[in-house]
Amino acid sequence: MKQTQKTPKTFLGVGYTRDRAGLPLEAVRVPVPQPTADQVLIRVAASSLNPLEYKLADLNFMGRTPPVVLGLDLAGVVVAVGHGVSGVAVGDAVAAMADLNGDGGWAATGGSGSEGGYAVARQFLTARKPPSLSFRDAAALPMAFLSAFASLFRAVQDGDTVYIPGGGGGVGHLAVQMAARALGAGLVISSGSTPQSIELARHSGAQHVFDYKRDDIPAEIAKLTSSRGVDLVFDATYSEQGFVETAKTVRRGGSWIVLGVGPGKTTRLVDTHSPVDAILAERGAQHVNVNLLRYFSEPATLDSEALALLQRGMALAMEWATQGLVVPHVSQTIDSTVEAINAGLQSLKAGRGTLGKVAVIVDRDLAAAK
Numbered sequence: 567m568k569q570t571q572k573t574p575k576t577f578l579g580v581g582y583t584r585d586r587a588g589l590p591l592e593a594v595r596v597p598v599p600q601p602t603a604d605q606v607l608i609r610v611a612a613s614s615l616n617p618l619e620y621k622l623a624d625l626n627f628m629g630r631t632p633p634v635v636l637g638l639d640l641a642g643v644v645v646a647v648g649h650g651v652s653g654v655a656v657g658d659a660v661a662a663m664a665d666l667n668g669d670g671g672w673a674a675t676g677g678s679g680s681e682g683g684y685a686v687a688r689q690f691l692t693a694r695k696p697p698s699l700s701f702r703d704a705a706a707l708p709m710a711f712l713s714a715f716a717s718l719f720r721a722v723q724d725g726d727t728v729y730i731p732g733g734g735g736g737v738g739h740l741a742v743q744m745a746a747r748a749l750g751a752g753l754v755i756s757s758g759s760t761p762q763s764i765e766l767a768r769h770s771g772a773q774h775v776f777d778y779k780r781d782d783i784p785a786e787i788a789k790l791t792s793s794r795g796v797d798l799v800f801d802a803t804y805s806e807q808g809f810v811e812t813a814k815t816v817r818r819g820g821s822w823i824v825l826g827v828g829p830g831k832t833t834r835l836v837d838t839h840s841p842v843d844a845i846l847a848e849r850g851a852q853h854v855n856v857n858l859l860r861y862f863s864e865p866a867t868l869d870s871e872a873l874a875l876l877q878r879g880m881a882l883a884m885e886w887a888t889q890g891l892v893v894p895h896v897s898q899t900i901d902s903t904v905e906a907i908n909a910g911l912q913s914l915k916a917g918r919g920t921l922g923k924v925a926v927i928v929d930r931d932l933a934a935a936k
């Protein structure tokens with residue numbers, strides 16, 4: 567292991583300390599992890615909130631033994647690398663995603679950076695951060711960007727009509743930009759339920775944005791597409807009712823791509839009946855399930871192809887953000903205190919209109935550096 571800077575043996579993380587304890591998370595002192603051969607150890611400058619974090623605290627479905635420190639999106643400086651790591655060195659500014667069945671880097675520092683937060687990430691989930699991208703913005707990308715990327719890359723064909731509901735969400739606003747500006751979609755349609763989220767979806771490149779609480783979106787999309795339907799739907803909303811509506815908008819032979827566990831399984835507790843497969847079968851449409859968690863819960867699925875895709879995704883996240891093609895919208899920036907993180911996660915969980923991404927400043931001094 568190559569290491570230069572002096573790194574403490576422990577840090578005060580933020581996470582859950584009991585199996586399925588749920589929110590609120592707590593401050594918990596944990597050892598600073600050591601990188602294995604293919605990992606880097608990052609001193610964390612910034613992170614962001616993802617719904618996965620309250621879900622892990624609620625259900626501990628990766629079967630971890632607490633304490634589990636959360637904050638899986640990472641941007642910071644590499645302080646140690648495993649012996650098999652090349653191309654990323656100590657001192658490099660990076661963005662990364664921690665293994666989703668591992669620990670994150672939220673530290674109960676209050677943003678003062680006195681002690682710092684540390685997390686390991688695999689080399690293939692780590693990309694050098696361009697100087698023009700702030701640590702805060704870089705940290706808003708990994709999980710949400712990779713979710714959109716793994717779903718849309720190679721799936722969107724030039725000129726496609728694409729429907730991405732929830733274009734004001736963390737994944738949604740990046741997915742809309744990606745389809746519209748980087749992957750060549752011809753027409754992007756989206757939805758939201760608040761004036762702000764509708765505006766963000768529009769600003770992200772969706773030409774038509776409907777209100778999913780008020781509009782009959784399948785009928786509106788039928789009008790827009792001369793009753794043909796869209797070539798591709800990407801649904802990252804985790805809404806069972808929403809799934810039924812979006813499935814009705816796919817054209818004959820098109821694709822319905824869902825992020826995560828998919829129809830009938832969104833509670834993760836019981837399977838419920840969903841008519842989605844019947845709706846898709848009637849149209850001869852493809853049901854595609856993309857789930858980043860699978861790569862970590864079923865290691866055999868993390869084959870060389872998946873690894874290369876995610877590595878490419880991390881590199882393109884940095885590249886497209888600097889080119890202004892896929893830029894995270896950070897609607898709120900909070901300090902890494904237990905209270906602020908809990909309040910942010912409670913808002914996400916309650917669906918209280920969190921817009922785009924919420925950034926977490928773990929180390930204010932480091933985050934202010936380029």
Ligand SMILES: NC(=O)c1ccc[n+]([C@@H]2O[C@H](COP(=O)([O-])OP(=O)(O)OC[C@H]3O[C@@H](n4cnc5c(N)ncnc54)[C@H](OP(=O)(O)O)[C@@H]3O)[C@@H](O)[C@H]2O)c1
Binds near residue numbers: 616
């Ligand atoms: N398994 C995986 O690989 C994976 C990876 C990343 C994320 N996820 C999951 O994906 C989901 C989205 O993550 P996120 O970070 O984007 O969350 P988020 O920022 O909370 O966004 C949720 C979005 O869904 C929209 N929405 C909710 N119900 C809807 C409906 N019926 N129709 C249309 N839009 C609807 C909301 O729109 P308004 O705010 O306008 O109401 C909001 O834009 C979460 O459940 C997360 O856990 C899974």
